Amino acid sequence: MSSAQGQSRLDLSLQLLLQSPPGQVSQVYHDLRGILTSPESDPENLSGESTPIDDAALRQAALVALEEYNTSQFVTASLEVEGGKSENVIICAAGQIVGTEEGGRKRYAHPRAAKSFAFDHLKLTTSDPEPLTIDEKAEPIRSAIDAAIQTYVSDHFPDGTSSTFTVGSSPPTQTIAEAKVVEPVVRVDPEEPSGPKGKEGDVAPGEEKEPGDEEAEAGDEQGEGGGKEEPKVEDAPVGDAAETVEKADDAVDAGKDEVQQEPVEKDYKFVTNIVGNRYNLSNFWSGRWRSSYTYDPKLSTLTCSIQVQVHYFENGNVQLNTSKPCAVTLPSPSAEADPKDLAKALAKLVEKHENEYQKALERSYDELSEKAFKALRRLLPVTRQKIDWDKVMNYKLGSELSNV
């Protein structure tokens, strides 16, 4: 009973953790940790059996939930690439490299830089970058889509990150490194919060970092119009797109030297994920736009989904949640076309789709405000005057008397 109860308390906690609003996993984790470890909450008091949930058990369990959360939320992190530069990467299922788990850290692909890396779902840090084996046949299309979408994203998302992955009959693979050198961890954002938001995170000094700290801190510091440099996800400038394509090409060459199976005709698909985050927790709001596109060259279809989440919590808790699935059959695209033309056409389609979605969302706002909200409660009674309370009291009295 005791272990089963401990287990179910963990399960309950993880169900709550998975509902964290954008940029606030660390706060939710902190609250849960405090609740679970408080002496009053120990079920010993009730059942006579002790089922303590210690930090280690919570961390272990949270790791699984956070992997689910991070990949479905398209959490971003910073990855060190060649020349001391770093690029933003999206942690998502499409980029996950199967069968590479070591010590609880799964590896993910960053095809733009032809890298794979380990990701810590608790600390949101990347480490241990290694060359990624590239599928030569698919790469020209993938990198062209990646570049075209990047251009689109930087033109519409003030704080957006995108990544395109090749998925096919065989998942992304990595080259086997002879010697594992654990590189210094690249943090999304280095320091503990020190400002007034300290109470928000409330991390005890000396304590190990908790999940989402970095992400949340990045948001904390984004004072609206505060003139501060926002330590946010950096968009690669449009001009960089060409460079990345070259880089990817180099990687293809490098890949030739690797031991590789003869490429066969595969059912490639290209998954493009876009995420736009804005966190301003000191002004009590945060938001996330996620969209995912799967281009299937064989069927020439584009399947898409867009999800928007907004959390506003000044003296209350208000959240916007939207979800739009969609499947588009492309007019006359061809996988045989020049990859750049194809990519441009796809990016145009994505832009049009997202613009129309955003306009539909605006219309829904009007609809809900003008119709639903007004139908729930009037601003004033039909008389356009506030209630005359003496009349209300007398009216009732009158009707009571007439009933006698």
Added chain:
Amino acid sequence: MSDPLDLSLDLLRRLPPSSIPENLERIVNLIPAYADDLYSSVDQPLKVKVDSTSRGGGAEFLCCDYNRDGDSWRSWRSNTYHPPINSEDRDDGQEAEAEDGEELVPGTRPSSVLRQLEIKANDAFETYSKLYYDSALSSVYLWDLDSDPSSLTAASSTGVAQAPSTFAGVVLFKKEIGESSGNGTYGTWDSLHVFEATERPGASSKSGSSGGGSATYKLTSTVMLGLRRTEAEKEGDSEEVSAGKVGSVEIAGSLTRQSEADYPLPDFVSHISNVGKMIEDMEAKMRNQLQEVYFGKTRDVVGHLRSVESLEKNRRAKELQKELMGLWKK
């Protein structure tokens, strides 16, 4: 902040408002020792129950933590608990409730003076509800606080009785529009106004005239508002039609505000119009704030996330404007 109750409240301020009842249950399971504290500090959408007693006449009444006793809720219509409390020693429970021997029946109830006021308040707020909501369900519950007797007397069923100088109450409204499933628009409004009324000692002598006392009111109001629009794609929709459909959009949440005010209190029944005015002002204010937050703030954040306009174009337009301004100044 390490008190489990504070942590729980912080948690519920972050988790989706549309899942508050489920998440509250989860937290209660994590810290059962705090169940009562949690239920009394977390506002949940109001439950609707049917009062099947002869006095209740099968009509609906609203339930919240303030008319709850254990797992039962008191109906203002008949002053009885549903389901009945301690049903095992009450074979003739229905009978006992229908009569006036209410003190014999378990469960907290207001004193008879307060109960008279409660009935009048329910009548008044039913009128309020018709005027502002067209057809919302409303309920008012009052309860006694430790207090000295008031200088005012109040009529009660047993003749003239001493009114309490302080008491508390809650005024509830609930309205729902549309279908909760399928395409279209759905909306829910739950408002909950908890107040404490305290007669000001010696205030009656100040005004000079007879019955010219006053009372202080403390009000805490919460409005829970949920709005949803669903436009699902249908088989056979053209691409253009489906592109214009929004899928599903939900804005849900709650706002809480507090206020305090003094009003003249010529007689005991004036508490109703005083609280009525206060709630009327508060709801008007909160309705505006809901409008601003739901359709202003969250919408602005979406605009911060993604811009329909090309950012590059905007940048160029701004630069051009700067240039022109520069020329103008010369």
